[in-house]
Amino acid sequence: MNATDRSPHILVFDSGVGGLSVLTHLQRELPRANYTYVMDDEWCPYGEKTDDILLSRIMSVIGRAIELCQPQLVVIACNTASTLAMEALRETFALPFVGVVPALKPAVENTASGAVVLLATAATVDRDYVDDLWCAVGGQRRLIKVACSDLVLLAEEKLRGRDVSADQLACVLRAIDVECSRSLSASAQDDESISAFVLGCTHFPLLRDELESAWSQPCLWFDSGAAIARRVLSLVAAPEFDAGARALSQRDRCNRSSQWWCTSRASNEDLYEVFRKLGMTPAGRLPEACEGVPAA
Ligand code: DGL
Secondary structure, three states, rough: HHHHHHOOOEEEEOOEEEEHHHHHHHHHHHHOEEEEEOOOOOOOOOOOOHHHHHHHHHHHHHHHHHHHHHHEEEEEOOOHHHHHHHHHHEEEEEEEEEEEEOOOHHHHHHHHHOEEEEEEEEHHHHOHHHHHHHHHHHOOOOOEEOOHHHHHHHHHHHHHHOOOOOOHHHHHHHHHHHHHHHHHHOOOOOOEEEEEEEEEOHHHHHHHHHHHHOOOOEEEEEEEEEHHHHHHHHHOOOOHHHHHHHHOOOOHHHOOOOOOEEEEOOHHHHHHHHHHHHOOEEEOOOOOOOOOOOOO
């Protein structure tokens, strides 16, 4: 059987709708897989929360989702969560996990020179993970890190059918521009310019058209969605994965349909159509996800 014909059960997790920018790539690579999407909307946005409470929250919600949905593979479609919790998740749960990290390597490899700008949440830009990754792949190139958590909320609004506020977008772009100019003016190379933007938050590709058309200079834009989907496909294609998948009964496979869960008590009716177009039905609120976890 070809890997794309397999129907594994994959759990995709994010704080909100950002993970849908990854899910669309997964559905393209593995069209016959069953997907469960879990969004921790009660705690969205993640990017402004402290690491310790966020880690305990992520472990609790993912644990509950695994218990309830019994996936065969988990995709943490959230840079903020992946750069914080991947090690703990792998140590705790006996399942394959795939995380999302900023596409700094492809940005360096696909541009010959110039600065690379990382747009991410405040939490992600501060992570040692990002600095270590840049040390490994950046060479002599300059990395400009810009925290733009406001884009998370704009992406949420967009997918909920509301117009992206031009004023708010302009405000975010001004802040990016100021940060880039400040960093470049401190540069030793007078002719240094920006060659690439890395969208290091899964919400941001949902605003890629708006960002690209508002940014006046030509540069390349990168995100991790396609690479994550290729990685999942390679894991699913491996013989050891097949052995695990066989443990599911044929009946379980047939009865399962792709579903999405939330953690808040909000109706989220404004998202029904978005999920319906992705072939997913609403499952409701993930029960008891927040037991014993401090309030947001
Ligand atoms: N989509 C997430 C990420 O990739 C998190 C956004 C947030 O909740 O702050 O970082």
